Amino acid sequence: MSDDVSIEAEAAAVEESSLAPRQPYEPLLDQHEIDALVGYSPGEQAPAPGLRAMLDAGAGPREALPxxxxxxxxxxxxxxxxxxxxxxxxxxxxxxxxxxxxxxxxxxxxxxxxxxxxxxxxxxxxxxxxxxxxxxxxxxxxxxxxxxxxxxxxxxxxxxxxxxxxxxxxxxxxxxxxxxxxxxxxxxxxxxxxxxxxxxxxxxxxxxxxxxxxxxxxxxxxxxxxxxxxxxxxxxxxxxxxxxxRQSFAGAKQGRDLYWAGHLATEIWQASIEAEAVLHECALPLRRVLDLGIGDTLMFDMKPTDLVEVRCGGLSLTRGRIGRMEGRIAVQIVEPVRAMRRSGPEASLA
Structure with a gap:
């Protein structure tokens, strides 16, 4: 008996819902938006942006390589x-x-x-x-x-x-x-x-x-x-x-780069150079040089008070007085270092 009552109540509910006025259908997307999504464009041969363009595209830049x-x-x-x-x-x-x-x-x-x-x-x-x-x-x-x-x-x-x-x-x-x-x-x-x-x-x-x-x-x-x-x-x-x-390229800068100039100046001041102290130079015939042996003596036309020449890269920088300091031979600079003067591609001393 109870089953018959429940069936009749359910049937009445269904009939009532069917007789009730229905709400108008509101689509989530209109036809224009659907066409744009799937890439359909009437009257145009070129592929439109959308899902079809994404599927038919050859490839895109997967990763930027500047x-x-x-x-x-x-x-x-x-x-x-x-x-x-x-x-x-x-x-x-x-x-x-x-x-x-x-x-x-x-x-x-x-x-x-x-x-x-x-x-x-x-x-x-x-x-x-x-x-x-x-x-x-x-x-x-x-x-x-x-x-x-x-x-x-x-x-x-x-x-x-x-x-x-x-x-x-x-x-x-x-x-x-x-x-x-x-x-x-x-x-x-x-x-x-x-x-x-x-x-x-x-x-x-x-x-x-x-x-x-x-x-x-x-x-x-x-x-x-x-x-x-x-x-x-x-x-x-x-x-x-x-x-x-993948590194970024900022482009070629015009003018002076102050950061690079400061970095270059710092590295140059910290760079090591090789200097040589020249006591004396003399010209000898090649035969005399080839005949030199152990025990031979070369006479230098110098006095103990004469100055030696300090060179770097074959260029004369300054002069000094030779002596000894802490058990090592030393040169005391007595003249200011000469500045470099450029004329054309070669450099000379002022």
Whole structure:
């Protein structure tokens, strides 16, 4: 009997709740916010920010390396000087972009035909590559092989490179590696050694497709035309020297650095130098010097009251009187130390 009563009460409660007016539905997010979250934007082909952009993105900077742009900037500056010597005064090199992407995405962006030179970073236990696309190859080959601007007309080769063209591009890749090695060595010792040259970027496997790599685009401008080469360095290659590249770079200061000047002055005052006291100098024939033996005597034309000359680095500083102090031979300074006077690259005494 009691079970029947409880069932009837529950049914009445359900019926009462169904007859009660419902509250209007209030969504937590409107349609615009949902579209922004999932990255959907009607009428636009470019990916919108949101969840889809986060999933489809190649890679982001996982860790800040402030010194990496500085080193690549120095590489471009040195490379520009080398290219001006090779092509003439109108050649310019600039760093177009520096980004961190997945290695597989970087390889997919290389246009064929291409010249890809892989190298080993000896000292860091890693690899890297320098990729030159058809536009860069045509620009370099037209300039070096004598094709004028009217003949080249900015064409892009669609055929594989010949043996001569590959040799020229390989030497240019060696020049890029040489300047990059000089710039990177200023931070950490390294040696970039070219390993092999490939025509297909997929054969130049220096990292896994999902590994993150630093991709630097260097643009060469020559006779009004511009082309870009690619310098790729996996972040795993920088792992042994990651702490060095994580240092902050304050930039080159203009003017005098008072802190550094004070530090340098303190260290100079505490530095030890080697001074020599010259009693007498005389000129002897070489035969006389070679005939000297044990027991021979050289006569000095000096008196006990004559002063000796104190020198440092072959330069005369002052003069003093020789004597003895606490059982040791000593020199008492009797003249003020002469100041240094510079004239040109050499220094003389006042």
């Amino acid at each position: 010194m990496l742009p500085v080193v690549f900037g120095e590489t471009v500056r040195r490379l520009g000087d080398s290219l001006r010597e090779l092509f003439g005064g109108d050649a310019e090199a600039s760093l177009t972009s520096l980004s961190t992407l997945r290695y597989g995405d970087i390889v997919e962006e290389i246009v064929l035909p291409a010249q890809v030179a892989t190298f080993r970073a000896e000292g860091w236990d890693g690899c890297g590559l320098v990729a030159m696309g058809p536009d860069f190859a045509c620009l370099v080959l037209d300039s070096l092989l004598g094709a004028g601007r009217s003949l080249s007309n900015g064409r892009v080769a669609s055929r594989p490179f010949s043996a001569i063209e590959r040799a020229i591009l390989t030497r240019l890749a060696d020049a890029v590696l040489r300047e990059a090695e000089t710039a990177f060595t200023e931070l950490a010792p390294v040696r970039f050694v070219r390993d092999r040259v490939e025509a297909d970027p997929r054969l130049a496997q220096i990292a896994l497709p999902g590994d993150v790599a630093a991709s630097a685009r260097i643009t060469l401008t020559l006779e009004g035309r511009a082309a870009t080469l690619l310098f790729v360095l996996p972040l795993a290659t920088l792992e042994p020297v990651r702490a060095i590249f």
